[in-house]
Amino acid sequence: MRNSLHLIGFIGFWTLAPLHLFSAPSASTSPSTHFAAAPNVVRVAVTSQAYDFSRPWSKRAPISKRALGVVLQGQRVLVTAECVANATYVELETPDGESKQAASVEAVDYEANLALLKPDNSEFLQGQTGLPIASASANDTLSIWQLEPNGKLMVSKGQMTTAEVTRYPIDESAFLIYRVSVPLQMRDASATLPVVKDGKLAGLMLRYEASSNLLDVIPAPVVQHFLKDAKGDAYKGFPRMGLAFSGTRDPQLRRYLGLNGTKGGVLVTQTLPDGPAAFADIQKGDVLLEIDGQAIDADGNYADPDYGTISLGHLVCTKHFENEAIPLKVFRSGKLENKTLTLARRRPEQFLSEPYIFDRAPGYFILGGFVLQELSRPYLKEFGSEWSRKAPMDLLNLDRTQSEIPKGGKKRIVFLSRVLPSDVTVGYEDLRHQVVTSINDHPLSSLSDIPEALKKAVGGIHKVELSGDPHQVFLDAEAVEKIGPSLMRAYRLPALSRLQ
Amino acid sequence: MHLRRILPLLLLVLICNSHGASPKNGSTPGLIRKSLARISNTAQEPNYRQPWLSGFTGGGSGTGWVVGKNRILTNAHVVSNARFLTLEKEGDPKKYIAAVEFAAHDCDLAILKVQDENFFQGTIPLELGGIPEIESEVSVYGYPIGGERLSVTRGVVSRIDFRPYAHSAIDSHLSIQIDAAINPGNSGGPVLQDGKVVGVAFQGFSGDVAQNVGYMIPIPVVRRFLKDIEDGVYDRYMDLSISTFNTLNPAMRKALGLSNNDRGVMVSSVSSAGVCHGFLKTGDVILSVDGLPVASDGTIELDNDRIQMTEIAERKFRGDTIRMEILRDRTPMEITVPLSRAWPFTMQANQFDISPTYVLFGGLLFQPLSRNLLSSMQFQNPRIHYLFETFVPKEVYNEHPELIVLTSVLPDPINTYLNEFKEGIVESINDTPARTLKDIAAAFSKPAEFYVIRFLGNGRPLVLERSAVESAAERIRSRYGVLRDQNLEENAH
Numbered sequence: 001m002r003n004s005l006h007l008i009g010f011i012g013f014w015t016l017a018p019l020h021l022f023s024a025p026s027a028s029t030s031p032s033t034h035f036a037a038a039p040n041v042v043r044v045a046v047t048s049q050a051y052d053f054s055r056p057w058s059k060r061a062p063i064s065k066r067a068l069g070v071v072l073q074g075q076r077v078l079v080t081a082e083c084v085a086n087a088t089y090v091e092l093e094t095p096d097g098e099s100k101q102a103a104s105v106e107a108v109d110y111e112a113n114l115a116l117l118k119p120d121n122s123e124f125l126q127g128q129t130g131l132p133i134a135s136a137s138a139n140d141t142l143s144i145w146q147l148e149p150n151g152k153l154m155v156s157k158g159q160m161t162t163a164e165v166t167r168y169p170i171d172e173s174a175f176l177i178y179r180v181s182v183p184l185q186m187r188d189a190s191a192t193l194p195v196v197k198d199g200k201l202a203g204l205m206l207r208y209e210a211s212s213n214l215l216d217v218i219p220a221p222v223v224q225h226f227l228k229d230a231k232g233d234a235y236k237g238f239p240r241m242g243l244a245f246s247g248t249r250d251p252q253l254r255r256y257l258g259l260n261g262t263k264g265g266v267l268v269t270q271t272l273p274d275g276p277a278a279f280a281d282i283q284k285g286d287v288l289l290e291i292d293g294q295a296i297d298a299d300g301n302y303a304d305p306d307y308g309t310i311s312l313g314h315l316v317c318t319k320h321f322e323n324e325a326i327p328l329k330v331f332r333s334g335k336l337e338n339k340t341l342t343l344a345r346r347r348p349e350q351f352l353s354e355p356y357i358f359d360r361a362p363g364y365f366i367l368g369g370f371v372l373q374e375l376s377r378p379y380l381k382e383f384g385s386e387w388s389r390k391a392p393m394d395l396l397n398l399d400r401t402q403s404e405i406p407k408g409g410k411k412r413i414v415f416l417s418r419v420l421p422s423d424v425t426v427g428y429e430d431l432r433h434q435v436v437t438s439i440n441d442h443p444l445s446s447l448s449d450i451p452e453a454l455k456k457a458v459g460g461i462h463k464v465e466l467s468g469d470p471h472q473v474f475l476d477a478e479a480v481e482k483i484g485p486s487l488m489r490a491y492r493l494p495a496l497s498r499l500q
Numbered sequence: 501m502h503l504r505r506i507l508p509l510l511l512l513v514l515i516c517n518s519h520g521a522s523p524k525n526g527s528t529p530g531l532i533r534k535s536l537a538r539i540s541n542t543a544q545e546p547n548y549r550q551p552w553l554s555g556f557t558g559g560g561s562g563t564g565w566v567v568g569k570n571r572i573l574t575n576a577h578v579v580s581n582a583r584f585l586t587l588e589k590e591g592d593p594k595k596y597i598a599a600v601e602f603a604a605h606d607c608d609l610a611i612l613k614v615q616d617e618n619f620f621q622g623t624i625p626l627e628l629g630g631i632p633e634i635e636s637e638v639s640v641y642g643y644p645i646g647g648e649r650l651s652v653t654r655g656v657v658s659r660i661d662f663r664p665y666a667h668s669a670i671d672s673h674l675s676i677q678i679d680a681a682i683n684p685g686n687s688g689g690p691v692l693q694d695g696k697v698v699g700v701a702f703q704g705f706s707g708d709v710a711q712n713v714g715y716m717i718p719i720p721v722v723r724r725f726l727k728d729i730e731d732g733v734y735d736r737y738m739d740l741s742i743s744t745f746n747t748l749n750p751a752m753r754k755a756l757g758l759s760n761n762d763r764g765v766m767v768s769s770v771s772s773a774g775v776c777h778g779f780l781k782t783g784d785v786i787l788s789v790d791g792l793p794v795a796s797d798g799t800i801e802l803d804n805d806r807i808q809m810t811e812i813a814e815r816k817f818r819g820d821t822i823r824m825e826i827l828r829d830r831t832p833m834e835i836t837v838p839l840s841r842a843w844p845f846t847m848q849a850n851q852f853d854i855s856p857t858y859v860l861f862g863g864l865l866f867q868p869l870s871r872n873l874l875s876s877m878q879f880q881n882p883r884i885h886y887l888f889e890t891f892v893p894k895e896v897y898n899e900h901p902e903l904i905v906l907t908s909v910l911p912d913p914i915n916t917y918l919n920e921f922k923e924g925i926v927e928s929i930n931d932t933p934a935r936t937l938k939d940i941a942a943a944f945s946k947p948a949e950f951y952v953i954r955f956l957g958n959g960r961p962l963v964l965e966r967s968a969v970e971s972a973a974e975r976i977r978s979r980y981g982v983l984r985d986q987n988l989e990e991n992a993h
Contacts, residue, residue: 246960250917256950256963270958388882397886404958427748461755468893470745470768471782474755 034094038153040131041145041194043093044069044079044103044117048086051357053379054417056364056371057493062088067192068147069117070201073130077117078223080204081108082169083191084115085358092119096151099124107230109237110356111173113206113218114226133227134200135220136160137306142180143196144205144215146187158182158215165311166216168206170356171377175238176307176314178203178217184210221306225318236322239343242275243268243282244403249298257287258334264297265289265331266312270403272346280341282330289336290329291315316343352402352413353377363447365497367454368424368480369487370464372436374447375399375413392433394468412446416466420491424479435467448499532692533650535566535623537587538643539574539598539612539688544583548876549908551856551867552983557583563642563689564612565697566623572612573722574688575702576603577667579610580852587614590650594618602729605852606737608667608702608717609725628719629696632657632676640680640701640714642689655680655712662811663715666703668849669871671737673814675715682714691716720815728817735818738839740810741774742767744786747796756785757830763787764827765798765809772895774842779835785827813839844897847871848888854990857937861944861951861985862969863910863976864918864962866926868937869903877907881923883956900925902936906955906962910980914968921962924955941986 035041044067049059069077069092077092084090090103101124108115119125136142138160146154158180167174180195186208193205195217203217229236245266248254259265265287271277282288289295291312294302301309320326320343328339348354354376362379365372373379375395383391398405398413416434419425436444440463442453454462457477464473484496539562544555562578564587572587579585585598596619603610614620632638639654655678663675678691682704691699699716728734745768747753750760758764764785770776780786787793789812792800799806813822822837847870856873859866867873869888879885887896887903896903904926909915926934929943930952944951951969953962976982 244958250963252914252950252965252968253917253960253963255965256952267960269960393886393889396882400882401957424751426750427746427752459755461751463755469743470766472768473745474749474751476751476754479751 034096034099035128036096037151038095038145038147040071040128041095041147041153042069042071042077042125043067043095043097043147044077044083044192045091045093046083046087047089048084049088050086051360051362052382053357053362053373053376054382056362056373056498057495065191068145068190068194069192070194070204071125071128071130072116072201072227073132075119075122075125075128075130076106077103077119077125078201078204078227079115079117079192080206080218081110081113081115084108084117085110087359090117092117092124095147095153107226107235108359109226109229109235110358111168111170112175112222112226112238113168113170114204114223116227116230131194131196131199131201133220133224134197134202135306136178136197136202138162140197140202142178142182142202142217144180144182144184145194145196146184146190148187154187156182156184158213163219163307163310165313168218172355173238174311174313175222176219176310176318177206178219180215180217181213182215183213184208184215221314221318225321229321237345237347238317239276239320239322239324239345241277241282241316241341241343242272242346243277244270245288245300247299248287257331259287259331262287262289262331264295266296266298266300268330272403275346276341276344280328280339282328282339282341283332285332287331288328289331290327292320292326292328352405352410353399361498363498363500365447365450365499366420366484366487366493367439367450367462367464368475368483369420369422370425370428370431370475371417371420372414372447372450373417375415375435379417394435395433398435410445414444414447414450416464420487422483422487422490424475424483428473431466431470431473436464437467438465439463441465447497450497451499528695531624532626532641532690532695533590535626536641536650536689537564537566537572537589537596537619538562539564539572539578540586540588540595541579541582542584543581545581546854546856546872548856548867548873550980551858551865551987552860553981555581561643561685562687563701565641565688565690566620566625567611567628567726568625570613570617570620571601571625572598572614573700574610574612575667575700575717576605576608576610576852577702578688579603579612580605580667582853585612587612587619589619589623602725602734603853604725604728604734604736605668605850606665606671607673607721607725608665609700609722611729626690626692627696628722629693629698631660631718631720632693632698634659636693638678638680638691638693638698640678640682640686640689640691640716642686642701644683644686646683651686653681655714658713660718662808670845670849673721673737674718676718678714678716679712680714681712697722724815736841738813738816738818738820739774739841739845740776740813740822740837741771741842742776742780742810743769744798744810746798747785753796756783757827758785762796763793764796765794767826769893771842771844771892773844773897775837775839779837780824780826781828783828787825787827787832789822789824791823842892844892847891847897847902850875851990855987857987857990859937859940859944859986859988860910860976860982861940862964862972863912863915863980864906864921864964865908865910866904866937866940867907869905869925873905873907879905879923881925883925884923887925900935904934904937904940910976910982912972912976912979914964914972918962921953921955921959924957924959924962927954927956929953938988941988 046065047062049062052058052060065083067079067083069079084105092101092103102120103117106116106118140160144156148154160178160180162179195203203219206216206218208215246269268286304310322345325340325342330337357378380391381387414436418432421429439453440456460477462475462477542559544557547553547555564572564574567573579600587596587598596614596616598612598614601611601613634657658677660676662672665671689701690697701716704714744765764787767780767784770780794809798809800809820839824835826833906924934940934943951964
């Protein structure tokens, strides 16, 4: 006993002393000296806590992520959205590690994978001019910045090989990237790294493949679009046309479409109901020949002044903003027609099955032990890395083919994810992953319809209709009411429902 | 889904059980041995990737036994896809040529006949027993690997249960588990107790899954098969094609108008291609079948055993009926359902002794989706797998009696831009629905300048010019060795 007490006191003395000695004077030095070895970058430490979609009333254990943020003009810090997703606490740290400051997320775009942080105390970044932003092009030499543990800047140089439109981490979003060939030794487990050209920010690291030494960069044009948008009153995001298309290289297809005399063009294969293309009277079967004055080739590319032949996605999403009108030239049943399309972003909540949900608790409703939820991609992803094979077949199919489902006022797909067995659910214990079409003949277009539907019980019994076997089950309305508190106790539920 | 993963591990084995105890009523050991035969099968597996070719020749061997006059009984999987069958008997140097008289792939049994009647000299039809007691000793006779001559192993009856029959992949029947050693090459052999056959060895687990687990087909299944073929045709098992759900929940019972007597099971779905279509609907309650009360968990008591109510159809034959007392909207009714088998199930079963059907047009190969096709191809398109799995439960067959897949493209200048359509499921051709292979063949035989094929989903249409197809036809045929452009009949041997 005596020995251990002595030891603890001894260590305490040694660890406390240096901290006290060094931290006191640093508070009085000018903030910019903290950045002496590496101006315009800050370490970002993020603690994040994701919701558990398979137990929607609870959060997962917190995890920490680190990033190297770029200081921009106006004393804001740019990082990737991935690193601040579901953030509960964001802290900035000067390169020398001696000063820390809490920060908040000012704007975030998960599709473009960008976020803007603002330190809670504006003095923290005082003296930092911020990096200007500049585009790069193929064959440019780009520098990838990292920080050594001692706060020194470590620069790796590589050559930009190409610019192309490709997938971003959020499914279904695709934007321009710069691809850089560079061997990188990763320091500091950083999720975001600045990519710099001649002292100007060319972009942020999107992903790095160590086996091929290929670095994909979220490029300056995407960053600039994000920043310009973030300056406005409400962040709007990257717009889309709301259509799907297919190439027209096949000469037999061209002859069938009557495109003999023309060059290029893409065939519209689908327009989203209530999407910009549908509003602009673009129809399935139209051939898009020109967008915003740019000729579209048979593969869906146009000639960009900066990047050469590149997908029309860049022209539409990144060169324009929401609510901008662009002229289109389409070929329909042998004639050329001019259309005007007003661009709009397709917000995640406009999907029947939301493609991503961050920073927001998933809804749920517990009905006597039935756990009712809304179908979303994050729910399916709870089935692990092989979710696209292992998640329930019916739910996967609904998510995958949601664009083929006539919407008919349906906002969400409500499903029974599992049963928390109780006296009320005897006989129903094995039900899971069943779409709920209605309760008491009241159709459900989202979880919010449930309270209304429950008022319509007939003879004190709730009828729950499911799209698969057994198609219908019944619950005692009074027993459902009564069981609530004991369900909360037994399964440690903070609440019986969370409706948006 | 789980079942599917386990099934491939089921190793079909021929087991041969030696009967040590002296016989009481049944045949003597010497006669039993003489009434067994080793069956050698030269088989030809159909080639689904190039369906115009004759297929891959292979072979296997198993065990058969005399069950009646000029009749040898064995497993269907021993003689599947047979092109040439021979029988050998212990102590007889001759090889006898045999042919399949009946094959019941849904219960894995088959009957062979032998041309040369001399085969039956010195043999007796083995006597059929009943269901052996659990823990009683049985002997398995057969020709397993590890030697040429007859082998006998012994074990006890471990359990009696409804189990999947791996051969067809979709059927489950009564099956008896025994712990006698089971090895490949022994399928079809008799399992004996007191000189009587109490089962037909047919499947087991491979050694890395479970040890000492072998399964035999019990005599009720064998007798049903023998009775079914009495009229010269095998009609297969009957199926109600409904699913049911328990009525244990008090609110459920109240809503359905049931009293608190633990009786009745709710009909949860009725397949529109099944025999109960028009007789039952979702929400009906079945109170009894053939006079036997149905409990709230869907079981009935039969032969001192509780079995699932739907399995009462197991024991019936085509043309038989099932009588049910039901409750519909709280009103009692009585219905009588004539039995037959629902056709859509066959698409999900392994099929044998058929030649693949297809249409080849412009180098594009169209084939109907089936388990045979699915296991020959590695389809990536999740839609194919989804529609295969839900073909019966979601009644996909109503819209698509067949799911016609563009399975491959034989490269040629006329189809060089068409690879993106591989694994697409045909929806229409020239705006006419094309949902069977015959529809496809008919659409392509109609003259048109363009053939515009639309697939499920939101992709672009596939366009082929008739003139291009015609000019390429001979080129594709000779370049890829195509013997026939189409086969629309499964039984075209």
